[in-house]
Amino acid sequence: MMLHKRPARPDAFVTKVAAEIAALRAAHERGEEPKITKAIWQDFKAAFSAAQHGRCGYCELPVVAGQHGDVEHFAPKAAVTEFVNWEAERGRETADLAKLTGRSPSKRLPAGYWWLAYDWTNYLLACAVCNSVWKGNLYPVKQPPVRGNPDEAQHETPLLLNPFGRRDPARHLRFGIDGSVEPLDQSDFGRETIRTCGLGRLALVQERNFSTTSAFGAVQQTRKELAAGVLPEDSEGLADLHRLGRLGAPFPGVVRAIIRQELGPLTWQQLDDLFGEAVVPVDLRRRQPA
Template identity: 30%
Template sequence: MIRVRKPAEPPKVLRTKGARVRRSHCAAYSRAPRSYENGRKSFEFDPNIYGHETVKQALREAQHGKCAFCESKLAHISYGDVEHFRPKAGWRQEEGAPLGRPGYYWLAYEWANLYLACTLCNQQFKRNLFPLRTPSRRARSHKEDVTAEDPLLLDPAVDDPEAFISFREEVPYSVKGNARGKETIRIMGLNRDALAEQRRRHLRHVKTLQQIIELRAPQAEEARNLLLRMQQDSEEYVSMTRAFLR
């Protein structure tokens, strides 16, 4: 994972249609909070708003066409899902725990809560998991402040993931054993076998370029330029590359 820098201004569809639906949902919850908390009522979310092509395109550009979590190029593996960092319909503190309702419904169309993720990171691993270090601090409705929460998952637009997660070769680990890095690796499946194999292949290229430079081969200057490019945010698995070369 690397830091994601989104444009300050959300796409228009979130500022207009998304804002209207948010107001409607907040009003509905205020009229019957218990019904939404016990599951008798639930919100309907419109993927044509939060998943609008202008939203996806803005996220693609901000994320350099990569999954916000595993750093794989989305064009290689999937079209990409618009992922809600704080789950919109319901949340779980841990795997197998009861589903907490109604979820972060008021953030379903909030720019700060949206990322583009590969299908595996979003649907197979994270799903509706959103653990907090202190569960009692969880915001249960739009009337509470999410900034008082202490999430264990790293938020790539708020946190600097490279300060929490580093690599030994292709294997991610939490820096100084910190809990947030450890939980992010576990929940997002950042050490899954197929992903580790992709990083291993990438690292072989890095090592080859390094050897060419050290041997002062005729291609050394070209190798040096390629290695510099591979350390830019736009490149796949750049957090691993930077950690290896650091």
């Protein structure tokens, strides 16, 4: 998972949703349940696919290459579900399949974030597994949550990481050499994102394995080279990490998180500058705490 720059909101979108937004607010003012009737957001899927390079905003797997994908509402537009007993309700994976059985959040709140149904800042591209199988209508926030009230809900803090948000996933997710993932420094944001979106699901861990194994191998080589006095710009390990973390690679966000957690002072921007047109001196031999 990594941060992306949200695409600009097209004028055509503003025009299309104006009447729908007005109808929702009018129903709310009348004390009626707002009903979302038109999935206008699907007409603008290409904008989010381009911004996310065709990959799921949560798991980084290719979306448009093998499925239609969804324009996901980060905050659910209708009902919201919650786990009352996580261990009993979280469900079980079926080995070798993207199937999850017994996942049944027992708390359901009919009023969701209806006012964000046509909000451009509430959209992202997601794969069907992350969106439908795992996340569904879950939306953990810091307690106490406020649902169905636009004036009060603006003070909520969502505990899910957003690929278009302010929090860098690399500061909240820690990846293992085998492709596993866990919260970094016991991050609440990392924990809730992993278990809500299924970032630790078996098939995904296996799919990440090649990238994580390669990244940790490059980290080890980098440390040896720098200890031997090799300059950063001449380091084959750093060059490999840069290649593995570029946007065209399979899991660039995962690799960038590994770079941060294993080579503390180094940022992706420094690495990109190092192997781009501008060479910026980077001292990696004194690792600072993450």
